[in-house]
Amino acid sequence: xxxxxxxxxxxxxxxxxxxxxxxxxxxxxxxxxxxxxxxxxxxxxxxxxxxxxxxxxxxxxxxxxxxxxxxxxxxxxxxxxxxxxxxxxxxxxxxxxxxxxxxxxxxxxxxxxxxxxxxxxxxxxxxxxxxxxxxxxxxxxxxxxxxxxxxxxxxxxxxxxxxxxxxxxxxxxxxxxxxxxxxxxxxxxxxxxxxxxxxxxxxxxxxxxxxxxxxxxxxxxxxxxxxxxxxxxxxxxxxxxxxxxxxxxxxxxxxxxxxxxxxxxxxxxxxxxxxxxxxxxxxxxxxxxxxxxxxxxxxxxxxxxxxxxxxxxxxxxx
Amino acid sequence: xxxxxxxxxxxxxxxxxxxxxxxxxxxxxxxxxxxxxxxxxxxxxxxxxxxxxxxxxxxxxxxxxxxxxxxxxxxxxxxxxxxxxxxxxxxxxxxxxxxxxxxxxxxxxxxxxxxxxxxxxxxxxxxxxxxxxxxxxxxxxxxxxxxxxxxxxxxxxxxxxxxxxxxxxxxxxxxxxxxxxxxxxxxxxxxxxxxxxxxxxxxxxxxxxxxxxxxxxxxxxxxxxxxxxxxxxxxxxxxxxxxxxxxxxxxxxxxxxxxxxxxxxxxxxxxxxxxxxxxxxxxxxxxxxxxxx
Numbered sequence: 344x345x346x347x348x349x350x351x352x353x354x355x356x357x358x359x360x361x362x363x364x365x366x367x368x369x370x371x372x373x374x375x376x377x378x379x380x381x382x383x384x385x386x387x388x389x390x391x392x393x394x395x396x397x398x399x400x401x402x403x404x405x406x407x408x409x410x411x412x413x414x415x416x417x418x419x420x421x422x423x424x425x426x427x428x429x430x431x432x433x434x435x436x437x438x439x440x441x442x443x444x445x446x447x448x449x450x451x452x453x454x455x456x457x458x459x460x461x462x463x464x465x466x467x468x469x470x471x472x473x474x475x476x477x478x479x480x481x482x483x484x485x486x487x488x489x490x491x492x493x494x495x496x497x498x499x500x501x502x503x504x505x506x507x508x509x510x511x512x513x514x515x516x517x518x519x520x521x522x523x524x525x526x527x528x529x530x531x532x533x534x535x536x537x538x539x540x541x542x543x544x545x546x547x548x549x550x551x552x553x554x555x556x557x558x559x560x561x562x563x564x565x566x567x568x569x570x571x572x573x574x575x576x577x578x579x580x581x582x583x584x585x586x587x588x589x590x591x592x593x594x595x596x597x598x599x600x601x602x603x604x605x606x607x608x609x610x611x612x613x614x615x616x617x618x619x620x621x622x623x624x625x626x627x628x629x630x631x632x633x634x635x636x637x638x639x640x641x642x643x644x645x646x647x648x649x650x651x652x653x654x655x656x657x658x659x660x661x
Numbered sequence: 662x663x664x665x666x667x668x669x670x671x672x673x674x675x676x677x678x679x680x681x682x683x684x685x686x687x688x689x690x691x692x693x694x695x696x697x698x699x700x701x702x703x704x705x706x707x708x709x710x711x712x713x714x715x716x717x718x719x720x721x722x723x724x725x726x727x728x729x730x731x732x733x734x735x736x737x738x739x740x741x742x743x744x745x746x747x748x749x750x751x752x753x754x755x756x757x758x759x760x761x762x763x764x765x766x767x768x769x770x771x772x773x774x775x776x777x778x779x780x781x782x783x784x785x786x787x788x789x790x791x792x793x794x795x796x797x798x799x800x801x802x803x804x805x806x807x808x809x810x811x812x813x814x815x816x817x818x819x820x821x822x823x824x825x826x827x828x829x830x831x832x833x834x835x836x837x838x839x840x841x842x843x844x845x846x847x848x849x850x851x852x853x854x855x856x857x858x859x860x861x862x863x864x865x866x867x868x869x870x871x872x873x874x875x876x877x878x879x880x881x882x883x884x885x886x887x888x889x890x891x892x893x894x895x896x897x898x899x900x901x902x903x904x905x906x907x908x909x910x911x912x913x914x915x916x917x918x919x920x921x922x923x924x925x926x927x928x929x930x931x932x933x934x935x936x937x938x939x940x941x942x943x944x945x946x947x948x949x950x951x952x953x954x
Contacts, residue, residue, distance in 0.1 A: 503890075505889070505895050506890075506898060507895065507899065507901075510888055510907070510908055511916050514889040514890070515887075515888065515889035516874045518870035518871075519869075519870050519871050519872070520874075520875070522839060522840055522843045523875060526840065526843055527847075542827075542836060543827075543866075543871075546840060550840050550843075563833060563836070564828075564832055564833055564835045565827075573829070574829070575750065587745065587747050587748060587830075588745070588747075588829070588833075589745045590833065594832075594833075598832070598833060598834055600833045600834065600836075600837055650837065650844050651805060653798075653801075654798030654799075654801055654831075654834050654841065655742045655798050655834060656741065657739070657740040659739075
């Protein structure tokens with residue numbers, strides 16, 4: 344389904360297809376007309392995507408057809424073996440964990456997985472992990488540390504699941520512990536926000552040496568809808584809340600929350616998933632390569648420094 | 662998630678002395694008994710009729726925990742910035758200025774050095790009256806500085822948490838304070854210095870999901886609401902009534918999430934005792950644990 348602002352683009356695409364079909368059918372040469380329309384399409388896409396509002400970026404980040412975390416994993420992880428379970432409560436399909444190789448070197452993969460369709464979305468709980476998911480992530484961080492495997496985390500979640508069982512099992516506790524466990528990793532960690540970076544549930548696997556974000560992904564302390572419900576007392580004000588929250592890749596780069604923005608194909612990752620996952624793959628490879636050769640203490644120290652300096656304050660001179 | 666609006670509606674009781682209407686009588690927010698104001702203050706803001714623990718102003722909390730004359734403030738020099746130019750129904754910068762004026766402090770936390778029954782500690786107390794005790798860059802920075810200085814000065818850290826969560830007006834920068842405070846706590850862990858967290862009503866969202874639940878020992882005050890997602894959010898998600906006592910201190914004690922529920926009158930003694938016990942192992946040598954262990 345097209346996003347509202349994609350309508351003119353889709354209309355033009357349909358027109359080009361129609362013209363092409365007519366040309367083929369009637370054996371007439373419309374190459375020049377089609378080429379002109381294609382140029383117009385390119386311009387339209389460029390203009391539309393250069394001027395997306397923050398709320399429109401949120402919609403792109405959540406668009407159906409956008410590559411999921413596991414789609415990205417498939418593009419850059421060789422020999423991927425999923426490992427299940429947290430060894431205590433169960434197995435959480437919203438947070439997938441496993442082993443694999445990137446450029447020959449072993450890695451631990453953590454991936455917050457949304458569904459590609461309704462059935463998978465229900466199975467994956469829309470990418471919202473329970474405490475079990477974070478316990479599994481911590482178990483895998485332990486394994487990464489033990490075997491000297493870098494950690495690659497793919498973030499795509501509306502947030503940690505807000506439910507009765509999740510609260511009873513200590514959702515807050517596991518997120519805090521996961522943040523701490525990840526900050527202690529003696530191996531390099533790279534995190535990529537590929538869709539939605541929803542609050543603490545995202546940060547739990549986001550305490551990395553290098554934090555990347557896809558061009559149209561968002562990362563926020565609260566969803567625009569919830570923010571609107573609290574600050575404007577009306578969830579329908581989500582577009583205004585998205586503006587206020589400054590949650591786009593460009594905003595986050597400016598705030599120093601992310602280190603790098605991975606460009607998406609024109610029209611968004613959902614329009615050309617193959618190109619999108621290829622770009623992510625190249626960026627993750629480069630990020631891992633940049634961290635290779637650092638000593639254990641340096642890795643821990645650099646990561647701690649990265650997060651220690653987050654935020655903006657004024658300090659009065661004494 | 663900041664839930665300050667909801668909390669404001671639920672609990673009409675005011676906190677800070679100077680913010681309270683100058684009435685002689687106040688109503689218990691649980692049993693609605695009429696209480697003589699001076700009595701309530703003398704009883705550490707605990708209702709003598711029903712034992713309900715009202716929210717407590719920061720100054721009273723420090724007076725209650727720190728040995729007389731022992732508290733020396735560390736916080737105050739770090740001031741908030743409206744980094745996002747955040748505007749909802751009113752600009753964040755204006756809200757901040759108004760709240761700062763009323764509270765007489767730059768943000769939602771006070772830290773300092775203190776003694777608790779003689780134990781040398783760093784004491785941090787969050788101020789729920791200040792924008793719902795929400796954690797933005799300043800709260801994160803003050804906690805990080807307190808943890809670092811506690812490490813340098815060989816002090817235990819006592820944290821009295823009260824917060825609606827991360828401060829949404831500072832966006833992802835607030836979210837990052839969860840990681841910032843967590844890495845700063847390593848200055849205590851690496852020196853084997855105790856960190857005791859006291860969860861008071863309410864402790865929620867990103868504060869619960871970071872430093873507040875990372876204490877070596879976690880105490881909570883009776884009936885305190887302690888959660889990640891607030892009750893209203895959960896109710897909206899699952900469209901069911903919540904079990905009685907859900908997310909309250911006693912419930913979390915049964916679920917194994919906290920070490921104990923400690924009535925306010927016993928808190929000081931209990932803190933001094935556990936800090937003394939944790940420090941009785943002779944493991945307080947600086948750098949006793951390797952970095953990253």
